[in-house]
Amino acid sequence: xxxxxxxxxTNKTYIEYGNRGMTLESxxxxxxxxxxxxxxxxxxxxxxxxxxxxxxxxxxxxGFYEIPSTTDYNGLYKGKYIDFEAKETRSKTSFPLNNIHKxxxxxxxxxxxxxxxxxxxxxxxxxxxxFLIFAKDFVNYFKNNDKKSIPLSYIEENxxxxxxxxxxxxxxxxxxxxxx
Amino acid sequence: xxxxxxxxxTNKTYIEYGNRGMTLESxxxxxxxxxxxxxxxxxxxxxxxxxxxxxxxxxxxxGFYEIPSTTDYNGLYKGKYIDFEAKETRSKTSFPLNNIHKxxxxxxxxxxxxxxxxxxxxxxxxxxxxFLIFAKDFVNYFKNNDKKSIPLSYIEENxxxxxxxxxxxxxxxxxxxxxx
Numbered sequence: 001x002x003x004x005x006x007x008x009x010t011n012k013t014y015i016e017y018g019n020r021g022m023t024l025e026s027x028x029x030x031x032x033x034x035x036x037x038x039x040x041x042x043x044x045x046x047x048x049x050x051x052x053x054x055x056x057x058x059x060x061x062x063g064f065y066e067i068p069s070t071t072d073y074n075g076l077y078k079g080k081y082i083d084f085e086a087k088e089t090r091s092k093t094s095f096p097l098n099n100i101h102k103x104x105x106x107x108x109x110x111x112x113x114x115x116x117x118x119x120x121x122x123x124x125x126x127x128x129x130x131f132l133i134f135a136k137d138f139v140n141y142f143k144n145n146d147k148k149s150i151p152l153s154y155i156e157e158n159x160x161x162x163x164x165x166x167x168x169x170x171x172x173x174x175x176x177x178x179x180x
Numbered sequence: 181x182x183x184x185x186x187x188x189x190t191n192k193t194y195i196e197y198g199n200r201g202m203t204l205e206s207x208x209x210x211x212x213x214x215x216x217x218x219x220x221x222x223x224x225x226x227x228x229x230x231x232x233x234x235x236x237x238x239x240x241x242x243g244f245y246e247i248p249s250t251t252d253y254n255g256l257y258k259g260k261y262i263d264f265e266a267k268e269t270r271s272k273t274s275f276p277l278n279n280i281h282k283x284x285x286x287x288x289x290x291x292x293x294x295x296x297x298x299x300x301x302x303x304x305x306x307x308x309x310x311f312l313i314f315a316k317d318f319v320n321y322f323k324n325n326d327k328k329s330i331p332l333s334y335i336e337e338n339x340x341x342x343x344x345x346x347x348x349x350x351x352x353x354x355x356x357x358x359x360x
Contacts, residue, residue, distance in 0.1 A: 042287070042294060044250050047229035050240060060230060060243040070224050074254060079295025081261040107222070114222060115259025 024088045024123045024130070024170070028073070031168035035077075041173060043075030043082055070107050071118075077173060078180055081116035083108065084172075088123045094149040095122050105142060108135040117179055121162070121172055122155060132175045133159030204268045204303045204310070204350070208253070211348035215257075221353060223255030223262055250287050251298075257353060258360055261296035263288065264352075268303045274329040275302050285322060288315040297359055301342070301352055302335060312355045313339030 028045075035041040046068070054062035071085040085108065087099045100120070111118035112135040120138070123130040133150075137158040141150060160175045208225075215221040226248070234242035251265040265288065267279045280300070291298035292315040300318070303310040313330075317338040321330060340355045 042290060042296075047227040047246075047248075049227035050230045050232075050243075052230075052240075058244050060232075060240055060245070063230075063240040063243070064238050065240070066227075068227075076261045076263070076291060076294050076296045079261070081256040081259070081296075083256070110219075110222060111256060114256050116222075116256045116261075 023125075024086050024121070027169040028086050028121065028172075031170045031172070032073070032075075034168040035173065041075060041077035041082070043073060043077065045073055046070070067101060069103070071104050077117075077176060080176075080180060081111070082176065083111045083116055083118040084121060086121040086123075088125050090124075090126050091149075092124065092126050092152070094151045095124075095155060096149045097147060109139050109142070112136050112139065117176060119176075121170070122159075124152065127152075130162045130164075130170060131155050131159040132162055132172050134179060203305075204266050204301070207349040208266050208301065208352075211350045211352070212253070212255075214348040215353065221255060221257035221262070223253060223257065225253050226250070247281065249283070251284055257297075257356060260356075260360060261291070262356065263291045263296055263298040264301060266301040266303075268305050270304075270306050271329075272304065272306050272332070274331045275304075275335060276329045277327060289319050289322070292316050292319065297356060299352075299356075301350070302339075304332065307332075310342045310344075310350060311335050311339040312342055312352050314359060 025045075032041075032043045032045070035043060049066040049068055050060075050063050051066050052060050052063040054060070071083055073086065074081070074083040076082065085100060085104055087095070089095050089099060108118040108120070118135040119132050120135075121130060121132050133155055138150070141147065141154065141158075160178070162170055162172055162175060165171045205225075212221075212223045212225070215223060229246040229248055230240075230243050231246050232240050232243040234240070251263055253266065254261070254263040256262065265280060265284055267275070269275050269279060288298040288300070298315040299312050300315075301310065301312050313335055318330070321327065321334065321338075340358070342350055342352055342355060345351045
């Protein structure tokens with residue numbers, strides 16, 4: 001399981017895990033800031049849920065991270081509800097599904113059924129390639145439920161390559177435009 | 181300032197503050213669960229953002245609550261993006277604006293401009309009345325920027341009374357239906 005912000009919180013963990021999961025996240029956060037500042041879209045990262053056990057005044061003195069009930073990002077673009085998860089993998093051949101919770105996949109598929117635009121952004125760090133795959137295009141893949149990963153070939157065929165940019169760095173809304 | 185979940189976390193604070201801010205929140209959470217279970221809408225409360233200073237293994241050993249950058253609730257209903265804040269007040273005559281951050285008001289107005297449906301749910305606990313007021317209907321009130329509260333009369337005139345129900349307890353989507 002992969003708790004999105006864990007690496008940021010202590011230097012020790014940061015050094016151990018290196019950039020894994022951080023670069024894509026910070027690239028997307030900065031792209032979302034660009035969209036917001038330019039009044040293009042209002043998309044935010046949700047805070048990581050925490051269970052607080054002990055509170056002293058305003059300080060949390062004991063607690064832990066909880067499993068998010070939905071996805072990391074959601075918001076509004078051209079009047080449409082946007083919802084997605086963003087993940088990195090070092091694999092060169094497939095996206096391992098232990099990277100993402102099953103209920104998050106279910107959530108993304110449900111959003112698609114209710115008229116929202118939902119997808120996963122997957123970065124293959126070793127290949128330096130970032131893809132977007134819409135829930136509507138991976139829903140059939142999950143019909144057969146015991147999958148352990150999504151092959152890169154499936155993602156290449158059913159998803160879209162997001163070209164690196166300067167600002168925004170990850171211009172994923174350009175891909176979303178194809179869908180609207 | 182009002183940090184939504186603070187009261188839940190220690191018995192001491194819970195006793196001190198009594199029900200303030202909790203009843204409406206739990207009523208809305210249970211209504212959202214009803215909407216979700218019955219496949220009517222997918223609306224979730226966002227986690228309260230926390231800044232973690234010290235992490236030992238999986239345990240948070242020092243941290244604090246941060247001011248949310250957006251609102252408490254958002255999601256998807258009938259293909260529409262929904263975004264709102266929910267607040268209680270003990271006042272019988274007005275909704276004090278120190279209950280809500282200015283940037284949250286700005287966020288709600290921006291959502292409205294981008295084609296989303298945004299509103300505040302306000303419960304007057306002493307009157308036992310819960311209202312919904314859409315951002316489109318309070319935007320003019322905030323044009324003149326130095327307001328300290330919204331009078332109840334303004335809310336009665338420009339908002340909608342949400343009738344108490346059994347399940348969902350706070351059927352705010354019935355009001356949203358008027359807007360779609």
